[in-house]
Amino acid sequence: MELKEQIQPHAVLIPVPFQGHINPFTHLAMKLASRGFTITFVNTESTHERIAKAHSHKDDDNPFSHAEESGLDIRYARISDGFPLSFDRRANASQFMIGLTHVFQAHVDDFIENLVLSKPNPPVSCIIADSFHVWGSMIAKKYNLINVSFWTEPATALTVFYNADLLKRNGHFGRHDKYDDTISYIPGIQAIKPEDLPSYCQDADPNDIKYVFKCIEDAQKADIVIGNTVQELESSTISALQEQQPFYAIGPLCPTNFTKKTISTNLLPTTDYTNWLNNRQDGTVLYISFGSLVNLSKQDILEIAQGILISKVSFIWVLRHNILVSGERNILPLGFEEETADRGLVVPWCSQLAVLSHPAVGGFLTHCGWNSILESILCKVPMVCFPVIGDQLTNRKLVVDDWRIGVNLCTRGLIRREVVAENIGKIMNRSDESRKNIDKTKMLLQNALSDEGSSDKNLNQFIQDMKNKILQKN
Template identity: 30%
Template sequence: MTSSMDSLPHVFLVSFPGQGHINPMLRLGKKLAVSGLLVTFSTTANLGRDMKKAGSISDTPTPLGRGFLRFEFFDDGRTNEDSVPSLSMSFDQYMPQLRRLGSISLLQILKNQIKENRPAVSCVIGNPFVPWVCDVADQLGIASAVLWVQSCAVFSIYSHHFNGSIPFPSETQPNVDVQLPSLPLLKHDEIPSFLLPNNPLHDIGKAILEQFSNLSKPFCILIDTFEELESEIVDFMSKKFPIKAVGPLFMHCSEIKTRISGDCLRADECMEWLDSKPKGSVVYVSFGSVVYLKQEQVDEIAYGLINSGFSFLWVLKPPASLGVKRHVLPNEITEEAGERGKVVQWSPQEQVLSHPSVACFMTHCGWNSSVEAISSGVPVVAFPQWGDQPTNAKFLVDALGIGIRLSRGAGEDRLIKRDEIEKCLKEAMEGPKAVEIRKNALERQIAAEKAVVDGGSSDKNIKQFIDEIRKRSLVCGGNLQVCPSAT
């Protein structure tokens, strides 16, 4: 270990083992490291192996700016053969196991930092799917914070549901609309689906809601959004919680020169193909790391893309990441697409969305993809499925005016046909509606850029957070057992 690393405040980041959680947490880690902190990033050992296999991370501490970034993984009891937690698994079995074994492993790792000649950890940062991380930090007297990896609007929805102050859909009244302060009226299918009665993934909702019973422990809740994007709701919720909007996190990292990434799959080469296409001519299609569509729906999307006449770049994940069958495109689609279409298993999405040839993004509306599209000035064709995706789609289309809705979510249980897909794509790519949403998207992009520059709203918030960590590090005095979590 270098002497410079010995003197740095040490922050320990703990992420739920999912691509959509790892990416924003690692982006935060890079920003903290560049700003002069020693950052340890941790998730489950299985995901750590995937990241190493993809060539995304290094085994040794990496110098970044004035700090360092290193990786150390905890045990969740899963074997090498186990796949990433996914919709095909039993979350009601996995989540308690993750809590039980993850807590034991993380506790020991944190205790061992000084024994392994690293500075005492002065702050532990978890995310909403692992609320027990704050308990582990509290047990050791270490300050904790939370990185909320969804929008502030969704944070507000979960908070109000937890408090029970406003009616939500129930088994007896499943179609109740939800009216929350500082938010537009939400239809029953526009709230996060994990909160709906009889949702098969209710254990994920329970884990997220559990975070709200723990919010007295973290001294700060960082949110990957920016004040100008959700000004009214950020202002409202900031009066109730110690919120800091610090996003878009990926834009903070745009000038950090490192090959380290959170990808669990190796990205395919597609930039040269994009270079060969005219400006504003390509539809980018990706449904994230977990959403898995029926083969029939994939077929309809394929025909819709072909019939639209536009060039397209389509991310179709391999089955190994989900434990399900590989999608197979109809032979005539592959033949007819020719050079007009390119299908990859994974893409460098940030680079793709910033490429001038990309004109619109058909997306599942996960928050990472949503905020990346917003910040890149790329209009969306909203194809949400579950979780916070229907809520994000509502805001992208109705509140921000930067997209066209193709689906209301998996709850509507219908096959979206090729004609409808073709129509939405044409509306997003050409004509008066396309001009309107592109103009709105560019306005949001400018606002995002202003938020992260020196003196911008997110820049100031993250600097205040780093200053607080430095103060707590001085109080720790290098002794893990007496590092106070109180302000």
């Protein structure tokens, strides 16, 4: 047996402490552990407390305890993010992000140092840090570890960031007024409009731009970049990335072992919303959710709600206690819930996968978070797209323009209730083109994950390359 086959890598996984990043990191941990890795998974104390409360866990519970029962070597750790547990991270987002850049880095450094000095068996050999951390390369170099950057968004967004200098030279960086231009000079991207660039390349807050591009600069220093995407979904873009550094598409990193018919009995315990869905005809319910970090204005909520009234569609709407731009709490129009009581359900939280997988659900009104898009594809649910920030704008382009598995909620952020109703109607029409296309897109994802599929091959190649690099360091 070759020496590299005898190596058991020990990887420390550190996601950004937001649920949309933690979810794919969790599935990555399980995948790597099932391939013989030892995993040390690092969560922040505040994230652990929030997840534990949501799942009624005790404070000392290990969310990977079920993995241990399966013989997987996943070790769970919690460290401070530099703020007290009582600190409102959402309401003080800018301060929190600054802390992640500086204070959290020091806590990670201390943790890695103590872990390395403790001489675990097997020894720590690599760090897999979220690409939205700015310190992965520094810590990896300090402790002589393989530096892997995990990109949790589509490869298209990463390619845009990698080519920001091209945007600047051509006058498209930070210019939100050039909507009618077509950008065709980014390697691997045939054509993209300025309005479809990630918001950080448009007119976002300068502090946000500075932080994001520090992250990108650090990702470019990584030994390997892995992405939560599929080769066949973004083939030309991924090929362009691979010319710059090793990049492996190993997605989708989300649950895949379910079907429409097993959800209400096998995946999760019966809940009020699954009971409600069980009493609806197949394909008739619109699921509405804008994620946990998206802020909507009161006017946005009003127009969407009125559009739903006009469409007369059945729906389940997740309305979290989001803070609005105006500082108010999300509120629906007076009488909305009473008027839709026979066909609608408003909930503060639900299991998105449970809802999307339910046979009653026929459409998804979404903010276009990347995890939401992948889950929607796997569940064969076409989308009504309402992106707000970050990569969501680019994700919308992929869904609507490239893959044709969804429609826009509105044009350029201007929400009108009549247009909302019209586009909801397009998706809920079961003969819509997007419904046929999403069947094909799901097959791409399933084939990629199958034995000898592209994601399976890429994961194996990533593991072999990492073992080679570990040998070289030793």
